[in-house]
Amino acid sequence: MTLKIQPLTREAFAPFGDVIQTDGAENFLINEGSTIRFHDLANIETDPEGKVLVNIFRASPLDYPLAIRLVERHPKGSQAFVPLNNRPYLVLVAPKGESVRPEDIRVFMAKGHQGVNYHAGTWHHPVLALEEVSDFLVIDRGGAGNNCDEFYFEDPNLILAL
């Protein structure tokens, strides 16, 4: 089964999280008109014991075609990725739930000016850089307790091809 790649839009990604982009966002002028504030672009979630962390992920590209073996989820908080090098990347997600059906996987091609924020519990593949080593600003939840579940697919032939 070869996974289909679709463009990343707010509407298509809504069941999984937020697209962090200026297009279509609420905005207003600040700083005496010299700055546009595109406001509140992601729902940042943590449990009461958690804390919001800011990190940078430096991701090496994987080899494509790629056999998708697993997805992961963070039950206690959201996780946002914002590209810092303006390079496109892939986003592979599946709906919340105790297990994942391969036919429910969705793959999006994100442009270099688009970030994503996975809502708590959304299954997703680890970061999928393309072509070059790429940095992402990552906003997620830190604190005690398990915050990462993994789900391994039985089918060894879930293929992500460019």
Added chain:
Amino acid sequence: MTLKIQPLTREAFAPFGDVIQTDGAENFLINEGSTIRFHDLANIETDPEGKVLVNIFRASPLDYPLAIRLVERHPKGSQAFVPLNNRPYLVLVAPKGESVRPEDIRVFMAKGHQGVNYHAGTWHHPVLALEEVSDFLVIDRGGAGNNCDEFYFEDPNLILAL
């Protein structure tokens, strides 16, 4: 009085907040070794009634030499700026306290791969883009109550020159 510009380093900026950069940061491998996580780069603060917001600021450059008229502070939370276009920018800050002495102002030249996080209460100038319109990812606090104080300088000749 012409303000002096110094390079942005973690050490020099420590009294005001965090420098968000990979250099010198705690890091470890994740995703089976394909990704380096530079971990917990900023102390994100909100009051209990507040919420962490993610925004994009699109900042037009001001005209330099610039007469600095005011600084602002956010008493209820931190505010982080991370450049999305890899362009240098200026950071003007002053220590926490009820008022600001011009001689306590510090100005830093940030490189395009360096973000800053102003701790709650740190006085700072609104974003200072250079040369071109520039986007910044901004992580700050939303919620009820006043979270912005301004301090106006009496001296009309606090000059920031490039």
